[in-house]
Amino acid sequence: MVSLVNRISGAIKQVFGKSESLRVLGVDEIGAYTGDDLYNFAQYTNFDGDKFPGGFGPTALQYIDYWSLRHRSAQLFNENLYARGMVRRLITGIIHNGLTLEAEPLGSVLGVDEEELADYSEMIEDRFSLYSETPGLCDYKGVKTFGQLQQIAKLEAYICGDVLVTIRRSRRTGLPMIQLISGNFVQTPLGQSGLGDRNIQEGIELDDRGRQVAYWIVQSDGTYERIPAVGPRSGRRLAWMLYGTDKRHNENRGQPMLALILQSLKEIDRYRDSVQRKAVINSMLAVFIKKNEDKPSSRPLTAGALRKDTAVTDGPDNKPRRYKMTDQNPGLTIETLQHGEEPVGFNSAGIDLSFGPFEEAILQSMAWANEIPPEVLRLSFSSNYSASQAAINQYKIFIERERKSFGVDFCQPIYVDWLISENLNGKVQNSAFMNAWRSADQYDQFAAWVASDWSGAVMLSSDILKQSRGYGEMVDRGWITNARATSQLSGMKFSRVIKQQKKENQQLVEARQPLRDAEAEQGQQRNFGEGGEQMTRLATAIADELEARSDD
Secondary structure (H helix, E strand, C coil), X not given: CHHHHHHHHHHHHHHHCCHHHHHHHCCCCHHHCCHHHHHHHHXXXXXXXXXXXXXXXXXXXXXXCHHHHHHHHHHHHHHCHHHHHHHHHHHHHHCCCCCEEEECCCHHXXXXXXXXXXXXXXXXXXXXXXXXXXXXXXXXXXXXXXXXXXHHHHHHHHHHCEEEEEEEECCCCCCEEEEEEEHHHECCCCCCCCCCCCXXXXXXXXXXXXXXXXXXXXXXXXXXXXXXXXXXXXXXECEEEEECCCXXXXXXXXXXXXXHHHHHHHHHHHHHHHHHHHHHHHHHCCEEEEECCCCCCCCCCCCCCCCCCCEEXXXXXXXXXXXXXXXXXXXXXXXXXXXXXXXXXXXCCCCCCCHXXXXXXXXXXHHHHCCCCHHHHHCCCCCCHHHXXXXXXXXXXXXXXXXXXXXXXXXXXXXXXXXXXXXXHCCCCCHHHHHHHHCHHXXXXXXXXXXXXXXXXXXXXXXXXXXXXXXXXXHHCCCCCHHHHHHHHHCCCHHHHHHHHHHHHHHHHHHHHHHHHHHHHHHHHXXXXXXXXXXXXXXXXXXXXXXXXXXX
């Protein structure tokens, strides 16, 4: 033990130059070491992730090559069916036809009656719907609706890692028009004078606090346009980056969704092409002539080339010999072959039958890396009801989170700018909202006026009757509101549903009124008919009674 302590002490002296460094362990001299002290000393090690020396391997200091990641991701989206299918599946689940606005101003903060706010919210939603469905109002190019712009923004963010969302002001209407710029064009200017001491990283200009203040866009002629993030005079938001996936806090650019699985996608596609090509080649060779003896053989058979009594060359002397063949549908029957020859069907068992399980394992790992249930990614629900429902529920959790994030990052800034523009244009009269916007100390009022939610398409359950009964029981017990149940079951707003039902019920009553009148009239006629028969029988009885008395 003493010799071991001495060796440790010598090693520490070589590193630190003196043995006093051991005093951190609570000992003054090496000779005072005990077995427990040595054990405690052995616990002070440098943990770097290795379970044993060199177990983790070399540590790589990575530099993220955003340019290569973006172009490789775009290449796979164009030519790889797995990559395109995964991106499309996510966009369909998250965006579908586009998230819709549900204005929810907070009456508790604003001090406004809830019924008045309900009417105000419905009016705002209707006006924003008109704006969203008119490409000439919301799209800078004038060709896409707001829902279609959402699909494009999410697609570009997934493929390129990020997309620049820019608001251009329409001179004709004063409304915000959305321009989407691919992340490929957000670049740091090279060889440009006049930049001064600007801090530009990957095309994004940062201030001293690390905030994004401007974006540099390369033009077709090689020049650069600087787009500020916020208007210098208005203070309104003009541009911001929309990211496709999560990123580190200190990173300014986003990585494509496919970045983590680029090589896996490429290799599994190669494997699929290889298996498919092997199957095609095997299908070309249907039959061959097998020689059981060392005899001169005939030429190889070719489908459709031989007819009945067709002469072929056989043997070293090139003497013609005739086959007896019958051309049948769908195949060819050979009646005569040389001694020692027989036709044998080509065995196509060389096709790689293990491709299916291998593809399944790879797709499961890709789905797991992107938080997608494999059943949803493959659109294959072959498990039992409980397992499929569990997969759908997990997918719903993912979809709700993504919709919430996309609504906050993309839809909400556009809605806020549109609402300000509508008030400035006089289309919406809300002086309290405008005062809150102009006054920094009324930030709570402004936030309460623009409070909203963004809802998407509802994924219906495979057993909607069971699900609706469950929601009905929760509403009856007071565990959930009618508004929440309506939103989760149908994606609609409860207040709108009630108003629409009221109108429909009134229309239904009016439509059925002629039927009720007809039934009442028929009932009266039927009653009158029954009374007439009674009167007839009574009159007959009276007549008979009078006749009998007269006879007497």
